[in-house]
Amino acid sequence: MIRLAIAFLVLGTAVAWSDPGPVASDWYQGFNNKARLLAGTATRNGDPGLYAGVEVTMPEGWKTYWRSPGDAGGVPPEFDWQGSDNLASATVLFTAPHRMHDKAGDVVGYKNGVVFPVAVKPVDPSKPVMLHGKIAYGVCKDICIPAEAELQLVIPPDVGTSEELTNVLARVPVALPRPRIDPTLAGWRLDQNNGKPKLVLNVETAELATADTFVEAPGGVFVPLPKRVTDASGKAVFEVDLTDGVDIKDLKGKPLTVTMIDGKGQSETTITLE
Structure with missing residues (x-):
């Protein structure tokens, strides 16, 4: 019993x-x-x-x-x-x-x-x-x-x-990247030389071969896809041509979402063009 x-x-x-x-x-x-x-x-x-x-x-x-x-x-x-x-x-x-x-x-x-x-x-x-x-x-x-x-x-x-x-x-980009796993935005700048503005993004990644980046503006404003131009010391460098179908005036002062991916992870952050 x-x-x-x-x-x-x-x-x-x-x-x-x-x-x-x-x-x-x-x-x-x-x-x-x-x-x-x-x-x-x-x-x-x-x-x-x-x-x-x-x-x-x-x-x-x-x-x-x-x-x-x-x-x-x-x-x-x-x-x-x-x-x-x-x-x-x-x-x-x-x-x-x-x-x-x-x-x-x-x-x-x-x-x-x-x-x-x-x-x-x-x-x-x-x-x-x-x-x-x-x-x-x-x-x-x-x-x-x-x-x-x-x-x-x-x-x-x-x-x-x-x-x-x-x-x-686990495959949704995170705002707080995991160290040595998710790609991160190491730096960026707005280059306006020769009257042809472009956004330059330096993405730090452990998987250079698979790294990619996308940029979005609020309100449905079109932003061209970034083009990868070079790699340097663990960073993939991307440029966004801001003369290609977009007026830079429509982007200034607005938060732009930068999404970064590679073969190990993904993250996103926000930048503002002043």
């Missing part, structure tokens, strides 16, 4: 401490892509929280775009959470993108598939969140096709841990 009681105690403890697991919606099938929502408790920068993810998969060779699509243009994703219930806020994050060469020029985004993580804040954490999203994005191979998905997922208050979302969040 004592052994039986112990067995029931152990079993009851295992059930009480079992993780109910993450949740996911059905796939929404589109043309040459499909999308779904997933959700769970995940960890970012050591802090646990409630996260969802918009997962888009595409056939081999297809791509979709980052929030800033690049010089050749493209369709940045848009997210509408109206119609959700018990949702105070849903903040979309973006994993580190990649530069890709297109017939029309360079674009920035993701090949074959991507998960856009979403930080979810309930109005009442003790109740389920009914997450309803209308997602618009572009999928491209030889041509670009606008895509839309309407997705819905109920997230219980005791939703379990999502290792997948934790891994996705």
